[in-house]
Amino acid sequence: MNILHIIPTLGVGGTERQLVNLLPRIDRVRFRQTVCFYTPSETLETPLREAGIPVIFFDKFSMSAWSFFRRMRRVIHEVGPDVIHTWLYSANFWGRLAGISCGVRRLVASNRSMAIPTSSPVVLYERILAPYTTRLANSRAVAASLERRYGLPAAGIKVIYNAVDPPAIPPANARAAVRAELGLPEGQMLILMAGRQTPEKNHAMFLRAARRVGRRRSDVTFVVLGHLFRPGEMHALVDTMEAALYVRIVNQREDMPRWLAASDIFCLTSNAEGLPNVVLEAMATGLPVVCTDFESAREVIPDDRTGVIVPRDDDAALAAAVLTLLADAERRRSLGAAAREYVRVHFGWDRLVRDMESLYDGLA
Secondary structure, eight states: OEEEEEESOOSSSHHHHHHHHHGGGSOTTTOEEEEEEOSOSSOOHHHHHHTTOOEEEOOGGGSOHHHHHHHHHHHHHHHOOSEEEEESHHHHHHHHHHHHHTTOOOEEEEEOSOOOOOOHHHHHHHHHHGGGEEEEESSHHHHHHHHHHHOOOGGGSEEOOOOOOOOOOOOTTHHHHHHHHHTOOTTOEEEEEEOOSOGGGOHHHHHHHHHHHHTTOTTEEEEEEEOOSSHHHHHHHHHHTTOGGGEEEEEOOSOHHHHHHHOSEEEEOOSOOSSOHHHHHHHHHTOOEEEEOOTTHHHHOOSTTTOEEEOTTOHHHHHHHHHHHHTOHHHHHHHHHHHHHHHHHHSOHHHHHHHHHHHHHHHO
16 A cells, blocks of 8 residues: 655654654555655654655745645655545645545545634535545544534544653663753752643743742752743743742753653643643653643543643642652652553554554555
């Protein structure tokens, strides 16, 4: 089966990493795959090329919308796919439209985040293409949001969960090295939150909780780690929250396993997530996780044995949960061990590969 994957970018986001890690694992005998992307960015395409998977790029922003559409049609004609699999909102629109216009009738559209309120023309377009589309979501929460926003029955949307790699073995001195890098004593406890600087991550809640905990315990530091689109705003927010004494800000890093290994608790304060890979990575490392109650949270933390869930935008509850865990090393250990086992069983790559190959086989 000849499959063309269309995705806006091959940057360093969670969806892009899922695609790049998935395709080399798919059976090469039964499936031939090509990837097309169209937004310039720091790219993850090297592992695909090394695995013998063709990668096609053209710059959407260097041409008109009509020229872009024609260029995508030309790619489809050149590849001659049996199936077009689109990833993320932009590709779900342009890729399926171009595919239908080229006579491709087997379409897979992957939604990786909660559907947002949209216009009537978009809802109409979604319903017109629904008969040709196998719809994927990476959580039941995302499937439910597609039903709410587009009127697509959630029962007809296939949920295939993400996968995460087993944790890399970090350097033996990760805890000491990270604390030295941050200018902290070796015995300092670290509370880590990793994620891009976007409004839905609600970093303000994390900072307010840091202030509450820091005023109670001087041996605790909160670390904000992630892609800072506007670092000045983040530092200003820290100052506004009067949290500078208790917080360190670290821009995007490629050595996430080291930071996870160096931390004592992982937190995520998002208001909305499709399925948070970073939480799964923390759980796979064996970190105890405290997470806000966004819609898909209980799909990754099913009970109080595997993590702690607190209300959204409730920094008092987050601070209380963190203080409770800091005071109970055995509770931290048991949460981390149960979380690691849960991720191993439910979010491994073997399971994801089986699910995707079964999906493609069904389309044949």
